[in-house]
Amino acid sequence: GQQVMQIPQYQHVQEGEDFTTYCNSSTTLSNIQWYKQRPGGHPVFLIQLVKSGEVKKQKRLTFQFGEAKKNSSLHITATQTTDVGTYFCRNNAGNNRKLIWGLGTSLAVNP
Amino acid sequence: KAGVTQTPRYLIKTRGQQVTLSCSPISGHRSVSWYQQTPGQGLQFLFEYFSETQRNKGNFPGRFSGRQFSNSRSEMNVSTLELGDSALYLCASSLDRGIEQFFGPGTRLTVL
Numbered sequence: 460g461q462q463v464m465q466i467p468q469y470q471h472v473q474e475g476e477d478f479t480t481y482c483n484s485s486t487t488l489s490n491i492q493w494y495k496q497r498p499g500g501h502p503v504f505l506i507q508l509v510k511s512g513e514v515k516k517q518k519r520l521t522f523q524f525g526e527a528k529k530n531s532s533l534h535i536t537a538t539q540t541t542d543v544g545t546y547f548c549r550n551n552a553g554n555n556r557k558l559i560w561g562l563g564t565s566l567a568v569n570p
Numbered sequence: 571k572a573g574v575t576q577t578p579r580y581l582i583k584t585r586g587q588q589v590t591l592s593c594s595p596i597s598g599h600r601s602v603s604w605y606q607q608t609p610g611q612g613l614q615f616l617f618e619y620f621s622e623t624q625r626n627k628g629n630f631p632g633r634f635s636g637r638q639f640s641n642s643r644s645e646m647n648v649s650t651l652e653l654g655d656s657a658l659y660l661c662a663s664s665l666d667r668g669i670e671q672f673f674g675p676g677t678r679l680t681v682l
Contacts, residue, residue, distance in 0.1 A: 492670070501660055501673040502613070547613065551667070558603070558626075558667070562612035 463488075463550055465561030473569050478535040480564035482548035489551050491524055491531040496563070497544040501516075505546075538568050572596070574663050574674035582680045591677045595642050595663030601625075602644040603671065604636060607658040615621040616659075618667065619644055625667065648679075656681045 464483045472478050482491060490509045494502040508516055508524035508531060515522045519542075521534040535542055545563040575594045583589050595602050604616040615628035619638035636646040642663075648655055658678050662671035 501675055502662075502671075503673070504670040507670065526622075558615060558618075560615070564622045 462551050463559045463561045465548055465564055467564055468562065468566060469565045469567070471567045471569070472538050474540060475537050478538050478542070478566055480533050480546050480548075480566075482531045482533075482561050483519060484529050484550070487528045488524075488531070489528075492549045493531075493533055494547045494549065496547065500544075502547060535566075538566070540568050540570050542566060543568050572602060574672050576659075576661050576674035576677050578677060579675060579679075580678045582682065583651050584682050585651055585653060587651050588654050589651060589679060590645055590647045591659055591661075591679075593596065593644045593646075593661030593663075594678060595644070595661075596672055599663035599665055599672070600642055601664045601669075602638055602642065603662045603664075604644070604646050605660045605662065607660055607676070608628075608656075613630065613660070616646065618669065651681045653681050 466481050470478055490507055492507045493505040495505055496502045506522050508522055511528050513524040514527045519536045523532045531548060533546055545565045547563045548561040550559045574596055577592045583626045593602060601620045603618040603650055606614045607613055616617045616634055617624055617636050622638045633649045637646040658676045660673055662666055662673045664671045
């Protein structure tokens, strides 16, 4: 079945460094949603991308959807300790619109 | 609007017992999904309900079941608990599938 691979699984950065997580699929994705889960918390919706090549920004966060709609990325500029958490990507897939989640990228930020 | 609520927040059970978890979605949301989250396993989809009907199901054994009531509140049941069932169980609601999901705080289940 369709899978969504997220890399890296873990990332440890110094505060102020940039961070990027990638979401890749072997098949075309209808859309991508990104969620953030803080330690001890629950996932919170960040954004949805639908169009090929779409780029959206939220302050220091930049989200991209690939031209072929098979991959997506989330880039954080100048990380802060508040960015700590696990970032998940998610997609609706198939005729029965199954929800496919990546395993997440856990970000740790050293102050 | 009140958020998604889940009860109980914490639960300790022993092997072989059964457990029922409850989820109240955001008012007006008809889709309720359940997930199991364990360290390193991400969000494992259990099932999704929409207007009292199970619309989708993940790859979990039949010990895991759920239902949705006419007011969209949902329950999930796990029978004959195993140690491996220890996890955070998250409920998420949305207006419909595929749209932004709003998660509850989760129920932390520990099986001894």
